[in-house]
Amino acid sequence: MQVYKNAGNTKRYLNGGADHHLSLRNDDSSQNRQINRLTVIFIILMTVVFLAVGRDESNKEANLINGAKCATIFYFLLGLLIFPQGPFERPHPIVWQIVFGASLLYMLFIAYLTFLRIDQIRTIMFWIDPDVKYTKREIDVIEEYAVNCSNVTKEQLYSVLNIYAVGHFFGWIAKALLLRSYVVCWSISILWELTELFFTDIIPNFRECWWDQILVDILGFNALGIWVGMKLCKYLELRKYRWESVKNIQMGKLQRIMIKFTTLRGSSKSWLSMSSSTRRTFYLFILIVFSILVELNVFFLKHFLRFPVSHPFCLIRIIMHLVVGAPAIRELYLHMTDITSAQQLPPQVLVFITTLSLETIVSIKIGAEEFTRTQSLKIISWLLVMVITTLACLSGLVFICKLQRGKKGKCVYDSTDDSCWEEVGKSE
Structure with a gap:
């Protein structure tokens, strides 16, 4: 996959937006490219005219279905000319253009x-x-959750080995491949279990025994999935993400680190500047919040729309967010850790954030009656816990970086450095 060898390449990518892959070396090649575009659009239009005029229109339902198919194909074909390629080159830039188009649709x-x-x-x-x-x-099948938690039996232990346990394991393998950081993964893992406690009034199957949440989930399938995922990152020689971007952070005591991340300094116009530590805190908070929303919306939508987690609706949505999340997280990482990057968020990140926000709006709208069961204090407490988790995650990242830096001495941590990923070579 594509390797950004210097900050200039990253800056050109992030500033280029949707047209970064259309930059041309001279006017002649630009003119040829415009002619090729017009040719492709002309062929698409002629094909649409031929299919629309030359078919039987007596079946009304078939008209609706075929019209939707034609519009979707036209959308993707035209999108290949204008959609951004994304941050990856493999397996092919066209694949990531299609992924962007699918996420936008x-x-x-x-x-x-x-x-x-x-x-x-x-x-x-x-x-x-x-x-x-x-x-x-x-x-609708299980009457009660989290009963007889003090009496742990073999039957209870076997009962937790269900589709959710398998989902925890493979889900965290995928998340580790996307996030590529033990600290970030563990922070989100713990935060998710806390999130379940805040929303048990809405989603009854969030109720779990303490040993189920701590021993089976956090220290069991979650931990195993994170470990396997990080080992796969090393085996596949994927670049390790340094979310802390500590090249601009002076290492000191843990208290000084917390003060640096929590104190807003400078004018109101510069609190989110490219070199600001507050900017990194803000974007890591976005990463953690929307990682939780990906999971939370699964339960909200299936609960309010009344279908089980095993239904293809759930599986297709999870796979789609997994595929779309790869370029979105990579774009956010480049934008977050490179002080030379553009002020605007990259396109895939914007689409991903907007999609999850809209899903949350739909969930709140269709489940408004059930949301009244949860006290406002719980929602406020949940948001506060996410803020604290973000600060703790950043502090842990910087603290571990300090320990590694002390051991390796010459290691410099920035968005383009891979020398601290043990013996692993540079690749995406």
Whole structure:
């Protein structure tokens, strides 16, 4: 995958936006490229005209389906000319253009759902999959959760080895491959278990015994998944992410580190400047919050729309967010750790953040009645816990970096350095 060898390359990528792959060396090549674009658009339009005029239009339902298919194909073909390629070169830039197009299309679909009632959304679900009408959620099958927690038996231990346990393990392998940091992964893992405690009034199956949350989830499948994922990062020679960007941080005592990350200095116009430690705190907070929302929206949507976690709706959404999350996290990392990067967030990051925000809006709208069961104090406490987790995560990153730096001496941590990933070579 693409390696950014200097800050200038990163700056050109992030400043280029959607047109960074269209830069040309001279006017002749630019003219040829414009001619090629017009040729492709002309061929697409002629194909659409031929298909639209030369087909039987007697079937109304077929007209709607074929029209939607044609619009989607036209959208992706035209998008290959204008969508950004993303931060990766492998397996091919076109793949990441298609990923960006798919994420943008999904975002527009979620925006459309914000204007529908829950019965209208379920009507769309029934049209896509009629069997979803007869499916049952986990809470419709299991009457009680977290009962007899003090009496641990073999039956209870076997009962936790379910689809959620498997999801924890493989999910954290994927997250470790995306985040590439033990500290960030562990912070989000612990924060998720705390998040479940705050939302048990809305999602009953968030109720778990203490030993299930701590021993089975955090110290069990989560820890194993993070370890396997990080070992895969090393085996595949993936660049290790340095979210702390400590090349501009003077190492000191832990108290001084906390003060540096929590104190706002400078004018109101410079609190998010490219060299500001507050900027790194803010973007890491975004990373942690939206990592939690990816998981939380899964439970909200399946609970309010009444389908189980094993349904393809859940699986397709999780896979889509996993694939889209790879370039989004990479773009955020480059933007966050490089002081020469553009002020604006990269396109894939903006689409990813907007999509998750819209999903949250849809969840709150269709589950407004159930959200009233949760006290406002719990929501405020949850937000406060996320802020504290972000600060603790940053402090842990810098503290570990200080220890490693003391052992290796010459190691310099910045967004382009890979020498501290043990013996692993430079690659993405």
